[in-house]
Amino acid sequence: MKQIEPLALFRLSVLGAMVSREQLGRGELKQLIRELAQREYAIPGSARRHIGEKTIQAWYYAWRREGIAGLEPKTRVDRGRSKIAPAIQEAVLSAKRDNPRRSIRQILRLLETAGIVARRSLSRSAIHRLLQHHGLSQLAGSASLPEEKRSYCAEFAGSIWYGDVMHGPRVPVKGAVSQALRKTYLVSLIDDASRLVAHSAFCLGETALDIEGVLKQALLRRGVPIKLVVDNGAAYRANTLQGICARLGIHLIFCRPYAPEGKGKLERWHRTLRDQFLSELDERRITDLDELNARLWAWLEQVYHRTAHAGLGGLTPLARYQRDLARIRTLGAKAAQLDSLFHHRVTRFVRKDGTVSYLGQRFELAYELSGKTVRLVVDPHAARVVGVENDVGQSLGSATALDAIANIKRVRRKPEPATPPAALRTGPNLVELAHAQYHGVKDHGVKDHGVKDHGVKDHDVKDHDVKDHGVKDHGVKDHGVKDHGVKDHGVNHSANKED
Numbered sequence: 001m002k003q004i005e006p007l008a009l010f011r012l013s014v015l016g017a018m019v020s021r022e023q024l025g026r027g028e029l030k031q032l033i034r035e036l037a038q039r040e041y042a043i044p045g046s047a048r049r050h051i052g053e054k055t056i057q058a059w060y061y062a063w064r065r066e067g068i069a070g071l072e073p074k075t076r077v078d079r080g081r082s083k084i085a086p087a088i089q090e091a092v093l094s095a096k097r098d099n100p101r102r103s104i105r106q107i108l109r110l111l112e113t114a115g116i117v118a119r120r121s122l123s124r125s126a127i128h129r130l131l132q133h134h135g136l137s138q139l140a141g142s143a144s145l146p147e148e149k150r151s152y153c154a155e156f157a158g159s160i161w162y163g164d165v166m167h168g169p170r171v172p173v174k175g176a177v178s179q180a181l182r183k184t185y186l187v188s189l190i191d192d193a194s195r196l197v198a199h200s201a202f203c204l205g206e207t208a209l210d211i212e213g214v215l216k217q218a219l220l221r222r223g224v225p226i227k228l229v230v231d232n233g234a235a236y237r238a239n240t241l242q243g244i245c246a247r248l249g250i251h252l253i254f255c256r257p258y259a260p261e262g263k264g265k266l267e268r269w270h271r272t273l274r275d276q277f278l279s280e281l282d283e284r285r286i287t288d289l290d291e292l293n294a295r296l297w298a299w300l301e302q303v304y305h306r307t308a309h310a311g312l313g314g315l316t317p318l319a320r321y322q323r324d325l326a327r328i329r330t331l332g333a334k335a336a337q338l339d340s341l342f343h344h345r346v347t348r349f350v351r352k353d354g355t356v357s358y359l360g361q362r363f364e365l366a367y368e369l370s371g372k373t374v375r376l377v378v379d380p381h382a383a384r385v386v387g388v389e390n391d392v393g394q395s396l397g398s399a400t401a402l403d404a405i406a407n408i409k410r411v412r413r414k415p416e417p418a419t420p421p422a423a424l425r426t427g428p429n430l431v432e433l434a435h436a437q438y439h440g441v442k443d444h445g446v447k448d449h450g451v452k453d454h455g456v457k458d459h460d461v462k463d464h465d466v467k468d469h470g471v472k473d474h475g476v477k478d479h480g481v482k483d484h485g486v487k488d489h490g491v492n493h494s495a496n497k498e499d
Helices: 006-015 028-037 053-071 086-098 104-113 124-133 208-222 239-248 260-278 289-302 317-322 332-341 430-439
Strands: 160-174 179-191 197-203 227-230 251-254 344-349 355-358 361-364 373-379 384-389 445-447 450-452 485-487 490-492
Touching: 006 053, 028 053, 086 104, 086 124, 104 124, 160 197, 160 208, 160 260, 160 289, 179 208, 179 260, 179 289, 197 208, 197 289, 208 239, 208 332, 239 251, 239 332, 260 289, 344 355, 355 373
Parallel strands: 160 227, 227 251
Antiparallel strands: 160 179, 179 197, 344 373, 355 361, 373 384, 445 450, 485 490
């Protein structure tokens, strides 16, 4: 039996009472058609809401002649026949076969430029119908084939984890002055094989720091996965997250952009959370972010993990996860180093007073590091500095919070002044050269810081011997001047006697 077309059934429902009555009175048909045309309809395949009177009248007489078959849509008589001239059809098909990557716009421009068709005489829709009729409207080969997608599931728990962020409700957050509502983001990590949520938490952001915090708790609770499939956003591509995964031996995989089907199980978990948790949440009882997370974790452990899952053959996520406990990779010896694996390194320049700044707080370092560039090892989750390193990772000591008041009584270390070794000067002396040029001294000798046979001219000084830094027969004794008259820059009555 042939199936009735849905559109024919819709048209029959529009006719309604007119087809159920055997006979209509004079003028009654026209009145019924007018009333039906004033109603609104959900027309299949159309955005229109009303149907014209002539259309309803045509449907009525078609039903009277052929029954329900008369209401079925008729195939156009010229379907598959192009009205384009045969010569132009051949030119269009030849242009497409010659270069399958040519678009309809390019083919039309090619024909118009070559003079085969007049401008604006051939429509793009006519070319499209012609190419579609001959199977040339799509590229041939691999580019035209749909991408193959297949459902898959990890064989064992702990093999693949998925990570993603979902927008959550607003919660009150206490600020410096008042309390305001802040938007939350749900960061989740879910196991592929068991659908168990390794860890999930509402955060005030969707940064790399928020994702790392959730990952750290998931590692402590559920072991180390082999693969971690995450979104392609900037937060997941942060160097810190990639470094953590590399040190723990986790293969970090990024999904293709705009391909949410790659994390279908996690998207399904988000829908479950909206339907079963957020819809039941009494926001009047939520006073802060901690209250919201406390209810989330209770619901996960008491409800979600203990509810049979259709995709697990009736097993609960917790039971399916526990079945593979022997295969779960544990942190082992790395558990003691887990905090250090999540530490960040930030570069800072040490001021002259031996301090650096981090998150608006000043810390003191070893004073020998003043004026140098160092790397602070920080715990971003606790907002504290745990150490100082150089650029190759060697420890340079610790950092302590600055106590400016205590530094008043702190004894400063003063370095000993450096005493340069005494050196015998044998080369030219700029001061002595300037003195000789200024005073016109000739034939002066410098030896052991003494001057011998230092003759002075233009000062009327004769037989002026200088020896061992002493002046004799010059009327000068014990740095005193005797009988040394100076007038107009000349020396008179200056008697030089020999001892």
